[in-house]
Amino acid sequence: MADLRLPTNPIVRPDKDRFLNEENPFEAMMSRFDRAAELLDLEPGIYKVLRSPEKEITVSIPVLMDNGEVEVFTGIRVLHNTSRGPAKGGIRFDMNVSLDEVKALAAWMTWKCAVVNIPFGGAKGGVICDPLKMSVGELERVTRRYTSGIISTLGPDSDVPAPDVNTNERVMAWLMDTYSMHVGHTVNAVTTGKPVEMGGSLGRREATGRGVMFTATQALEHLKMDVKGATVAVQGFGNVGSIGAQLLAEQGCKVVAISDRTGGWHNPKGIDVADAIAYVRKNKTLDGYGKGDVITNEQLLELPVDVLVPAALENVITTKNAKNIKAKIICEGANGPTTAAADTILDEKGIFVVPDILANAGGVTVSYFEWVQNRGGYYWDEETVNDRLRKIMVESFASVLKISQQHKVNMRTAAYMVAISRVATVHRLRGIYA
Numbered sequence: 382m383a384d385l386r387l388p389t390n391p392i393v394r395p396d397k398d399r400f401l402n403e404e405n406p407f408e409a410m411m412s413r414f415d416r417a418a419e420l421l422d423l424e425p426g427i428y429k430v431l432r433s434p435e436k437e438i439t440v441s442i443p444v445l446m447d448n449g450e451v452e453v454f455t456g457i458r459v460l461h462n463t464s465r466g467p468a469k470g471g472i473r474f475d476m477n478v479s480l481d482e483v484k485a486l487a488a489w490m491t492w493k494c495a496v497v498n499i500p501f502g503g504a505k506g507g508v509i510c511d512p513l514k515m516s517v518g519e520l521e522r523v524t525r526r527y528t529s530g531i532i533s534t535l536g537p538d539s540d541v542p543a544p545d546v547n548t549n550e551r552v553m554a555w556l557m558d559t560y561s562m563h564v565g566h567t568v569n570a571v572t573t574g575k576p577v578e579m580g581g582s583l584g585r586r587e588a589t590g591r592g593v594m595f596t597a598t599q600a601l602e603h604l605k606m607d608v609k610g611a612t613v614a615v616q617g618f619g620n621v622g623s624i625g626a627q628l629l630a631e632q633g634c635k636v637v638a639i640s641d642r643t644g645g646w647h648n649p650k651g652i653d654v655a656d657a658i659a660y661v662r663k664n665k666t667l668d669g670y671g672k673g674d675v676i677t678n679e680q681l682l683e684l685p686v687d688v689l690v691p692a693a694l695e696n697v698i699t700t701k702n703a704k705n706i707k708a709k710i711i712c713e714g715a716n717g718p719t720t721a722a723a724d725t726i727l728d729e730k731g732i733f734v735v736p737d738i739l740a741n742a743g744g745v746t747v748s749y750f751e752w753v754q755n756r757g758g759y760y761w762d763e764e765t766v767n768d769r770l771r772k773i774m775v776e777s778f779a780s781v782l783k784i785s786q787q788h789k790v791n792m793r794t795a796a797y798m799v800a801i802s803r804v805a806t807v808h809r810l811r812g813i814y815a
């Protein structure tokens with residue numbers, strides 16, 4: 382393929398600088414974008430447009446805490462690209478939230494929505510806070526004030542949030558209520574991942590884990606490995622990790638290790654995932670679970686398993702540990718669990734990676750179904766949701782695999798190529814680049 386025509390006034394840093402900060406998620410996203418853009422011979426104009434987020438909002442969130450003192454939190458919302466439709470992407474509450482992280486996560490949403498070909502652009506939001514140390518009342522006040530702070534971007538036609546790390550259906554209900562109060566009437570399509578009672582879709586809670594299950598089983602079948610009895614290790618036991626583990630176990634896989642922020646458990650005979658979920662429901666974390674040997678999160682990543690599912694946070698597979706990874710397949714439930722520099726090491730080891738923008742796209746796909754149901758005012762049964770999700774995930778896996786084989790690139794580069802070419806096509810058609 383021809384070389385990328387570099388922009389005359391490049392924002393891009395040359396490749397030699399690319400990994401100066403391996404753990405900067407925005408750089409990780411950009412280096413994958415650059416590689417795919419080069420292979421696609423992307424025009425300089427569109428290349429420049431797609432490198433820059435459309436909008437970055439930072440707000441101060443003053444909140445009266447239960448102890449009578451005022452705390453001021455920082456909230457961020459970034460819209461990366463809206464050429465294909467309203468911006469879509471979750472909101473996380475976490476102490477590690479930063480502008481660079483949210484920018485990367487927003488761009489990943491653009492690519493993710495394009496990989497599964499749903500009519501959304503990409504966004505992400507976050508509030509720098511520790512929700513585990515906050516009361517329900519404090520969380521509600523943070524959510525409502527954050528929503529008010531970013532109200533100008535929100536709307537069913539402009540920017541539609543969803544849950545992410547440490548946020549859930551209840552947070553989405555507060556967000557939807559705050560937005561509705563601002564506009565003077567109920568607008569349930571302003572967010573997805575809501576409680577089912579107020580317009581949430583059946584199957585949304587399970588959708589990301591279900592997508593992980595579909596793509597992991599597609600990968601096993603592609604590599605001619607048996608799904609039944611395939612060994613699985615899952616890092617992160619929240620929405621994505623616990624449900625992904627449960628659904629893989631239901632397919633006959635043997636989940637041999639699980640973990641959360643408190644550490645992990647390893648049992649070569651297999652972990653009863655439903656039992657572990659019940660334990661976490663009661664005790665909040667896996668701390669003290671006890672059914673297996675204690676392992677660290679780092680040890681879990683290096684277990685000799687068929688499928689490794691990182692489903693917690695970014696940057697857990699890096700140049701420091703990639704050479705020790707023994708899994709045959711990595712199915713990325715989390716966003717950005719592998720650094721860009723580690724990709725090369727995994728490739729050299731012949732590990733088949735189902736990249737985040739494909740593997741965890743089940744969540745946003747059912748968010749799209751939820752938005753469609755809210756706007757149509759007609760609700761689908763769970764079987765319909767799950768069937769439509771399966772069709773999209775299986776077809777998306779196949780189209781990424783096809784590009785990977787045609788261009789002799791790994792699945793991650795192929796997924797970026799599929800996504801970038803879809804977004805670029807819309808830019809060309811709309812004439813933004815003209």
Ligand SMILES: NC(=O)C1=CN([C@@H]2O[C@H](COP(=O)(O)OP(=O)(O)OC[C@H]3O[C@@H](n4cnc5c(N)ncnc54)[C@H](O)[C@@H]3O)[C@@H](O)[C@H]2O)C=CC1
Pocket residue numbers: 544545546547548589616617618619620621622640641642643678692693694695714715716717741742744745
């Ligand atoms: N919830 C969703 O629908 C989607 C989530 N994702 C991504 O999946 C990942 C997990 O998200 P959720 O399951 O929604 O979050 P969650 O808040 O429900 O669960 C996060 C889990 O990760 C664990 N964790 C936190 N820090 C950890 C650490 N340092 N080491 C090991 N485990 C740690 C927590 O204890 C918890 O078990 C994130 O990267 C998120 O962006 C991606 C697509 C959709």
Ligand SMILES: O=C(O)CCC(=O)C(=O)O
Pocket residue numbers: 469470471472493541542543544545573574716741742744745746748
């Ligand atoms: O469901 C959504 O709209 C987005 C979920 C999300 O934040 C993600 O896929 O990373």
